[in-house]
Amino acid sequence: MSALQVPARPFFLDASPGRRFVLFHAPAPQTECRGAIIYVPPFGEEMNMSRRMAAQQARAFTAIGFAVLQIDLFGCGDSSGDLRDAQWEIWKQDLVHAIAWVRHHASSRIILWGLRLGATLAIELARSSPYPVEGCIAWQPIISGEQYVTQLLRMRQAADMVATEALEGGTVQTLRTALKEGKIVEVGGYELPPALVADFDHIDLGTLDGLPCPVHWLEMTRSENASIPAARMDTVNAWIDRGIDVRVQSIAGPSFWGTREVVECPALISTSVQLLREAIA
The missing domain is CATH 3.40.50.1820 (Alpha/Beta hydrolase fold, catalytic domain)
Known part of the structure; x- marks a missing residue:
């Protein structure tokens, strides 16, 4: 210093x-x-x-x-x-x-x-x-918040595949479905709550x-x-x-x-x- x-x-x-x-x-x-x-x-x-x-x-x-x-x-x-x-x-x-x-x-x-x-x-x-x-x-x-969320969910999908837990984690689409059903999805040790994901999805700096x-x-x-x-x-x-x-x-x-x-x-x-x-x- x-x-x-x-x-x-x-x-x-x-x-x-x-x-x-x-x-x-x-x-x-x-x-x-x-x-x-x-x-x-x-x-x-x-x-x-x-x-x-x-x-x-x-x-x-x-x-x-x-x-x-x-x-x-x-x-x-x-x-x-x-x-x-x-x-x-x-x-x-x-x-x-x-x-x-x-x-x-x-x-x-x-x-x-x-x-x-x-x-x-x-x-x-x-x-x-x-x-x-x-x-x-x-x-x-x-x-784009929507694209950002998709990237986060792909990280979760990749982690599931490495851990051979694909059936539990599922694809990006199944994770999206879980969020729409009000379920919390964990990505990299962090919880993604449905309400916050919905906020992210509305972000569009292009507009x-x-x-x-x-x-x-x-x-x-x-x-x-x-x-x-x-x-x-x-x-x-x-x-x-x-x-x-x-x-x-x-x-x-x-x-x-x-x-x-x-x-x-x-x-x-x-x-x-x-x-x-x-x-x-």
């Missing part, structure tokens, strides 16, 4: 229902607070695999004068509640509580930063937040309209010469056609949220820092 950095302060933030576990990173000592950033984590095991990257990015942001609040959403991590009771709207309200706290204790200049499903949640909250949001930094946002702030969309690619998938660029172009201020940039590096071992992507961190430097210049 740099001598100019102070340890993050953990505490529980009052919310509804219950409380949320948060980590607050103050700006580096003797550095003017230029704004506050709220980190919205991805879902499930992706949250655990990306903790190192999130911590490194948070410290990099504080080094240039930003306060950072990392939050565990309802039913996730060390926060109150069970995942089986989680809802998309509860998670949005978690972010509203986080913004209110940060405005009171750090800065009224708010930027939302999220990864994968967390990036999608940040973008949606920016549209409806009762407090102004100056921008979103979106790392690899989920565009988004009327964002009040710019979105800095950072997309991971396998190599420097690799192009962003056409389907994802279709969403970006649709936003531009609707007047949304979206600025997409590709970063060569690993999909660190989905690897079996904890890996880093320094280029993503430095690019994110540069985005803020340019925003406050």
